[in-house]
Amino acid sequence: MSNRVKQILKAREASIVIMLAVVMVVAFLMNNTFLSFENQMDVIKSNAVLGIAAMGMLVVILTGGIDISIGGQLALVTVLTGQLMKETGFDNLIVIYLLGIVIGGLIGLLNGLMISHLSLPPIIATLGMNTIINGFLKYYTNGAWINQLPQKIIDFGMIKLFSKPGEVGGQVGVPIQFILFLVAMILTWFMLRWTKLGRSIMAMGGNRVSAERVGLNNKNLTTFAYVFSGMMAGLAAITYTSIMKSVDPNAFIGYEMNVIGAVVLGGALLSGGSGSVLGTFLGVMMFAYISNGLTLARISTYWQSIIVGIIILLVVSFDMVKLHRETKRMTKVDIVPIGD
Amino acid sequence: MEKVNNNPPTIGDRVIQGIRKDPRMVFLALVLIGLIVLMSILAPGRFLTVRNFKNMGFQMAEFGILAIGMSVVIMTGGINLSLVSSSMLGAIVGAYLMRALNQAGTMSDWSIILIGIASILTVSVLCGLVNGFFVAYVGVVPMLVTLGTQTVFNGISLNITRGSGISGFPKVFQKIGSGTLFDIPYTLLIYIVVILIAWYLVQKTPWGVHVYMVGGNEKATRYSGVNTKKVLTLVYVFSAVMAGIAGILMISRYNSAKADYGSSYTMMAIAATVLGGTDINGGSGKVWGTVMAVLILQVLSSGFNIIGINRNITDIVTGLILIAVLSINHFTSKEKIRKSK
Amino acid sequence: ETIVVMPKLVGIPYFNASETGAIEAGKELGIEVIYTGPTTGDAAQQVTMIEDLLIKGIDALAIAPNDPDAVSPALQKAIADNVLVVDWDTPASGDDVKYSIHQIDDKKFGELIWDKLVEAMGTDEGEYAIVTGYLTAANLNTWIKYGTEYAAAKYPNLKLVTDPVASDESAQEAYTQTLALLGAYPNLKGIVGISTPAPIGAAMAVQEKGLQDKVAVVGSSLPKDSSPYLKDGSLDFGILWDPGKLGKLTVYIAHYELNGTPITDGMEIPGVGPITLWEDGKTIIMGDPSVWTAENADQFDF
Amino acid sequence: MSQNENVSKPYLRLKNISKTFPGVKALQNIDFDVRLGEVHALIGENGAGKSTLIKILAGVYKPDAGGILEVDGVEYPSLTTKESMHHGIIAIYQDFSLFPTLSVKENIAFSEQMDSKGWLMNWREVEKTARQALDNLGVKGDLNIRANMLSTAKQQLVAIARALVYDAKILIMDEPTSALSSGEVDALFQIVNKLRDQGMGIIFISHKLDELFRISDRMTVLRDGLKIATAPKSEMTRKKLISLMVGREVSDERMLGEGGSDVVLEVKNICKKGNFEDVSFTLKKGEILGITGLVGAGRTETIQALFGLNEPDSGEIWLEGKKISPKSPAEAEKLGIAFVPESRQTEGLILQQNVENNITLPILEKFANKLMRIDFKKRRTRAEELIKQLDVRPNYPHMETSKLSGGNQQKIVIAKWLATNPKILIVDEPTNGIDVGAKTEIHKLLRSLADQGMAVIMVSSELPEILAVSDRVLVMRQGRVSAIVDGADADQELLMSHSVQGGLHGHDKKGQEAHHE
Numbered sequence A: 001m002s003n004r005v006k007q008i009l010k011a012r013e014a015s016i017v018i019m020l021a022v023v024m025v026v027a028f029l030m031n032n033t034f035l036s037f038e039n040q041m042d043v044i045k046s047n048a049v050l051g052i053a054a055m056g057m058l059v060v061i062l063t064g065g066i067d068i069s070i071g072g073q074l075a076l077v078t079v080l081t082g083q084l085m086k087e088t089g090f091d092n093l094i095v096i097y098l099l100g101i102v103i104g105g106l107i108g109l110l111n112g113l114m115i116s117h118l119s120l121p122p123i124i125a126t127l128g129m130n131t132i133i134n135g136f137l138k139y140y141t142n143g144a145w146i147n148q149l150p151q152k153i154i155d156f157g158m159i160k161l162f163s164k165p166g167e168v169g170g171q172v173g174v175p176i177q178f179i180l181f182l183v184a185m186i187l188t189w190f191m192l193r194w195t196k197l198g199r200s201i202m203a204m205g206g207n208r209v210s211a212e213r214v215g216l217n218n219k220n221l222t223t224f225a226y227v228f229s230g231m232m233a234g235l236a237a238i239t240y241t242s243i244m245k246s247v248d249p250n251a252f253i254g255y256e257m258n259v260i261g262a263v264v265l266g267g268a269l270l271s272g273g274s275g276s277v278l279g280t281f282l283g284v285m286m287f288a289y290i291s292n293g294l295t296l297a298r299i300s301t302y303w304q305s306i307i308v309g310i311i312i313l314l315v316v317s318f319d320m321v322k323l324h325r326e327t328k329r330m331t332k333v334d335i336v337p338i339g340d
Numbered sequence B: 001m002e003k004v005n006n007n008p009p010t011i012g013d014r015v016i017q018g019i020r021k022d023p024r025m026v027f028l029a030l031v032l033i034g035l036i037v038l039m040s041i042l043a044p045g046r047f048l049t050v051r052n053f054k055n056m057g058f059q060m061a062e063f064g065i066l067a068i069g070m071s072v073v074i075m076t077g078g079i080n081l082s083l084v085s086s087s088m089l090g091a092i093v094g095a096y097l098m099r100a101l102n103q104a105g106t107m108s109d110w111s112i113i114l115i116g117i118a119s120i121l122t123v124s125v126l127c128g129l130v131n132g133f134f135v136a137y138v139g140v141v142p143m144l145v146t147l148g149t150q151t152v153f154n155g156i157s158l159n160i161t162r163g164s165g166i167s168g169f170p171k172v173f174q175k176i177g178s179g180t181l182f183d184i185p186y187t188l189l190i191y192i193v194v195i196l197i198a199w200y201l202v203q204k205t206p207w208g209v210h211v212y213m214v215g216g217n218e219k220a221t222r223y224s225g226v227n228t229k230k231v232l233t234l235v236y237v238f239s240a241v242m243a244g245i246a247g248i249l250m251i252s253r254y255n256s257a258k259a260d261y262g263s264s265y266t267m268m269a270i271a272a273t274v275l276g277g278t279d280i281n282g283g284s285g286k287v288w289g290t291v292m293a294v295l296i297l298q299v300l301s302s303g304f305n306i307i308g309i310n311r312n313i314t315d316i317v318t319g320l321i322l323i324a325v326l327s328i329n330h331f332t333s334k335e336k337i338r339k340s341k
Numbered sequence C: 001e002t003i004v005v006m007p008k009l010v011g012i013p014y015f016n017a018s019e020t021g022a023i024e025a026g027k028e029l030g031i032e033v034i035y036t037g038p039t040t041g042d043a044a045q046q047v048t049m050i051e052d053l054l055i056k057g058i059d060a061l062a063i064a065p066n067d068p069d070a071v072s073p074a075l076q077k078a079i080a081d082n083v084l085v086v087d088w089d090t091p092a093s094g095d096d097v098k099y100s101i102h103q104i105d106d107k108k109f110g111e112l113i114w115d116k117l118v119e120a121m122g123t124d125e126g127e128y129a130i131v132t133g134y135l136t137a138a139n140l141n142t143w144i145k146y147g148t149e150y151a152a153a154k155y156p157n158l159k160l161v162t163d164p165v166a167s168d169e170s171a172q173e174a175y176t177q178t179l180a181l182l183g184a185y186p187n188l189k190g191i192v193g194i195s196t197p198a199p200i201g202a203a204m205a206v207q208e209k210g211l212q213d214k215v216a217v218v219g220s221s222l223p224k225d226s227s228p229y230l231k232d233g234s235l236d237f238g239i240l241w242d243p244g245k246l247g248k249l250t251v252y253i254a255h256y257e258l259n260g261t262p263i264t265d266g267m268e269i270p271g272v273g274p275i276t277l278w279e280d281g282k283t284i285i286m287g288d289p290s291v292w293t294a295e296n297a298d299q300f301d302f
Numbered sequence D: 001m002s003q004n005e006n007v008s009k010p011y012l013r014l015k016n017i018s019k020t021f022p023g024v025k026a027l028q029n030i031d032f033d034v035r036l037g038e039v040h041a042l043i044g045e046n047g048a049g050k051s052t053l054i055k056i057l058a059g060v061y062k063p064d065a066g067g068i069l070e071v072d073g074v075e076y077p078s079l080t081t082k083e084s085m086h087h088g089i090i091a092i093y094q095d096f097s098l099f100p101t102l103s104v105k106e107n108i109a110f111s112e113q114m115d116s117k118g119w120l121m122n123w124r125e126v127e128k129t130a131r132q133a134l135d136n137l138g139v140k141g142d143l144n145i146r147a148n149m150l151s152t153a154k155q156q157l158v159a160i161a162r163a164l165v166y167d168a169k170i171l172i173m174d175e176p177t178s179a180l181s182s183g184e185v186d187a188l189f190q191i192v193n194k195l196r197d198q199g200m201g202i203i204f205i206s207h208k209l210d211e212l213f214r215i216s217d218r219m220t221v222l223r224d225g226l227k228i229a230t231a232p233k234s235e236m237t238r239k240k241l242i243s244l245m246v247g248r249e250v251s252d253e254r255m256l257g258e259g260g261s262d263v264v265l266e267v268k269n270i271c272k273k274g275n276f277e278d279v280s281f282t283l284k285k286g287e288i289l290g291i292t293g294l295v296g297a298g299r300t301e302t303i304q305a306l307f308g309l310n311e312p313d314s315g316e317i318w319l320e321g322k323k324i325s326p327k328s329p330a331e332a333e334k335l336g337i338a339f340v341p342e343s344r345q346t347e348g349l350i351l352q353q354n355v356e357n358n359i360t361l362p363i364l365e366k367f368a369n370k371l372m373r374i375d376f377k378k379r380r381t382r383a384e385e386l387i388k389q390l391d392v393r394p395n396y397p398h399m400e401t402s403k404l405s406g407g408n409q410q411k412i413v414i415a416k417w418l419a420t421n422p423k424i425l426i427v428d429e430p431t432n433g434i435d436v437g438a439k440t441e442i443h444k445l446l447r448s449l450a451d452q453g454m455a456v457i458m459v460s461s462e463l464p465e466i467l468a469v470s471d472r473v474l475v476m477r478q479g480r481v482s483a484i485v486d487g488a489d490a491d492q493e494l495l496m497s498h499s500v501q502g503g504l505h506g507h508d509k510k511g512q513e514a515h516h517e
């Protein structure tokens, strides 16, 4: 029993849970509305896009890579699908979602091939890709928003499950974006936990040489991770359109740092092999709660980014100190011979 | 390799030796020359002019110095996302002081400027120490540390300025950014001096060698009696001082300081560093490589502006060149890359 | 004759609309108009571009500076090169320009927004908040300054609950921030959105919470983008001008000046209308701002 | 440990196998065979081609054309990783090739899962397989712990368990004992014997000759890519084996010195919770103090305390009559203490840097003038001197360190410290993974340094090595000094008894989580 508690405390997610709890308690004390169902759902809805994209990024980071082009992918998918919907009035949401996922996946494929077959460092390959995509989009759209999207996607974005009228007005319920976020999480979790593919990625991220020795195809696994990340970006992109009801090609400039920040805050190691869906979810919520909590706590905008930065530094330092302790203690947990 | 040759080496020999020693630099030089030729053809009579080169001299310095600050950090296997925000934090504090002193009007312009510059560099050193502390002493991954400090530095800048610009420096201060000596921009001269100092420090001094060693294997370096915490801290301080100098040039050139100046430089500095041949994983790289990459990016940007090509195309081409140069590198030194894995 | 019109950045709807106007004027006048600017609102990039364009060789430069102080040295260079320098959209420092072309009178504009806020709230007392673009944007800060000063004097019972909240020129961020604001200040009666995506993001949040009738949203937005929100009542007024006309006016002024045509108060500019020239002989005002409502929003194509 | 009855016809046979790397003939016309139920030792100097040979067996490398690999009666020109595994040829590499972030059970069952049908993991199966494999080894433990939380010895057990899962016919072990203490080596040998009795063929690579004589049935000697001999153990002697390996006579005698003079270092009752307790000893000028004990006895921690890597909680360290408390290697270096760590690759060298950079690293600042400029010429000269002094081969200062053989790499680590002219030289497992020839050279080197007046501390798990050079031997057990004996009086039994005495029934260390039943 106490063993189990210890094990939970030792989990990499523990430090972020503690910090998250602190942030939540402080936010709640500053303003009780913070913990209301309504506010929680609002926070999740407006961070679902970040959360879905973070799932893809997680898989890439597990391979020891990084995907700077995630913002570009999101923008590209929103613009291309938005354009299609607007020009043709096409409104089959399932097809649109699939299309978004395919476009994202193709960009991911390009990234993956550059990284695995040309051995480009991931940060550079995807930085280059991001520059190219954003340049292309600006050139192509001139930054114009895409409006007048089919009513169907607008209605879809407003769906709330189990909804009932709110106290002040509007509907309070579980937003459809939360469901999509959940689906992305479960899919990623399932992939990483239950499929051989996912386990191979975890294995390779931990030790590439061993992976090769047991016959894993590192190149294909790496490529797949970027494709997966692209597909998640596609899913996130259409979800964004459903929330915003319009497309702003500039919406995702600089977005990559938010996504990477959330994943790493969630305990994933940039060196690969280590990280979890739960941790990433917590990382996303951490970002979301800090921003939401600070406004709810009525803290001036001018102070917000200072506080956010300090919290990031605190969390990662806390994590580091904990990790040091763990490695010092590491040989003490062991399997032992039974003896004759 | 140590063959003794009686004849003094001819220039041709030297060139061949240079190529053997550093094919990467030669390749970059070829790209640079190719671009200059291309731009000269596309913008006849305008690109290949003294005026344009002077112009590029004005422009290059601030970014070039930032890129050097980034390179040294990357050589240790780290990264500095807070580079530009520390630059601006220093500049804003300095600008604030200079404006206040200038308005008080009791001091001579020169002493105001000296105080301004000193305060900018002081703030830079402090920023560097903060980064260095978290990276070297707490042991947090540089990317996370600097992501955090970037947000903090930027927040402080916003808090001081409330988002607006600070101006009203002594008139002579502008000279730093816009004056010339025998028609050579001061900024270019400063850039050259900074390059030489950086080259000297990184390639000629024990600290510089330690930078590479830490980049290769921090633990083994520490076990060799090197105070790697100090080395790393100094690296971040050096990086921040570079940012501070770039900040001085920027606020002088723009005659004002504001929280978001140069915001597009961070990613570009990373790109320039890697384009210049520094391994993003640390342990290798040369100051001259970064300088060469900055030159390439400058020619590209100025050239396209003069020709009148859409800025977005410049971005696309920059991305393509980055990927292309590194891919070519992969094919030419396949053996090396495989070994290093 | 080559006239360069440089916006704060290229690739956002507002400056695209002015591009259309500027290019159109160029065609009408039969001159070369280059509309170019940096890809991000970075003052450093803008300076670089000005310097490069001077090498290219131009006759006039109309600039919407990201930061007036920052571009000042570059503009001085241009003047030294005998290039005509005017500013548009956002003023540069006075010494640097021959003419300063304003879409509206900034003071009037700020005041109008706050008047419209009170009109939409239906009362001149209560709490309100401001959602802005970037905290560092000079023109946005100017309007906020004029507006809040004016409100402090004229509507003393209006209470600004917190410092302007930044939305980074993103509707999604404005939406997220407004949701938080609505939670933090349950008595909020109005929101002012400054910068074009801000009112729209704010309106989305209000619509989502079903607070169309309780919280008023006004701000500077483009009619086409705001039309759906005006119609469902979540956005009460959009207040802006026609950026296309502004682009056109800018080119005409530069052209007239280059060709010695005198510019006078009340002068009629083709496709723009009569302009106001202030007594300083420098400041040109295009006209009064326009107000978009559910009824008229669809009449515009920007 | 008698020859097994079911020694039968070879399961695996190599005929005329060669392997050429650009510029290197790593293997030339090798004939080699392994039978089921035998332990076949593979011996040779560093770079002789042992690892290359087993990589060919495992399908990692493709041999040059012309040779034949015959497995279980089937002939192949070369094998793929898959084919090799399907024939039950399983290699345990020196680094174990575990997946550090995966659990023990998954590491054990990984490949089996990957080979099974379907695309989903069967966790129940994983658990079952892993448990069974550990049971077969006679080992029990928590299956859910991440592999990187295990000590080296336990990681090796996991690697062996993993090999068992494959239903291995031929198990290849590349220097499996290099990181183990003698107690653990005994445990490993028990397991190896058990596997052999079950009919497995085992290829065993090691540089430790005593071990080879203990465990193997047949021996094959490689030298410079050529096979020199294959013979049953009974036909081999230690001396013969060495001369076959090295191609010359290597003296194997003890190299004891005068025993030192003045006390340089005095360690008084230093303690560090969980590491070592109440450790005291003295060290004299000109002597070699050997420190031995089981892995985990706290030897490395103790000497790290002298080098500023592991500050003690209490106790005193006196150097030449002055109390010192180094807090970092940099401080220790200034005090005249040098330290050659146990892991050359990760702690001793910056592998991708050249020899010159590595060898001059601790003294780099000495080449700098007032302007901090390094005199590169002077540095080169010094590097060349050091290379010459220790006879590093090849003697090229610009060589990338990773390309040198293990023995030469170790010489570089020692050389870089000699350059600082230290008062005390501490070496931790100095000959790990180094062949007999190079080993003797290093022993000679340590001895000559001591003779020149240096005080040397040598930590080693290998008793023969300890006995070969130590003037005095300190034995540690569970963080405490259990004995200090005179080198001349010591023998293996004595040292062993001090290492383990009481240790078998001893209490667990504080804070340790026990997983006994």
Ligand SMILES: Nc1ncnc2c1ncn2[C@@H]1O[C@H](COP(=O)(O)OP(=O)(O)OP(=O)(O)O)[C@@H](O)[C@H]1O
Pocket: D021, D022, D024, D025, D026, D044, D045, D046, D047, D048, D049, D050, D051, D052, D053, D405, D406, D433, D435
């Ligand atoms: N990938 C490679 N490329 C080039 N040469 C290689 C490669 N691998 C091994 N060699 C060379 O082949 C020879 C045999 O090396 P091998 O690793 O098989 O030696 P070994 O007997 O295992 O030595 P040790 O005892 O040090 O492990 C050496 O000269 C080595 O430098």
Ligand SMILES: Nc1ncnc2c1ncn2[C@@H]1O[C@H](COP(=O)(O)OP(=O)(O)OP(=O)(O)O)[C@@H](O)[C@H]1O
Pocket: A331, A332, D151, D181, D274, D275, D293, D294, D295, D296, D297, D298, D299, D300, D301, D342, D461, D509, D512
């Ligand atoms: N079986 C064990 N039980 C408890 N603690 C252990 C065990 N094995 C190792 N440790 C701990 O792990 C740490 C590492 O010990 P380490 O193996 O470095 O000791 P050592 O005596 O230097 O052995 P070696 O240098 O041969 O590896 C020590 O702090 C020790 O307390």
Ligand SMILES: [Mg+2]
Pocket: D050, D051, D052
């Ligand atoms: Mg080997």
Ligand SMILES: [Mg+2]
Pocket: D299, D300, D301, D342, D428
């Ligand atoms: Mg040890």
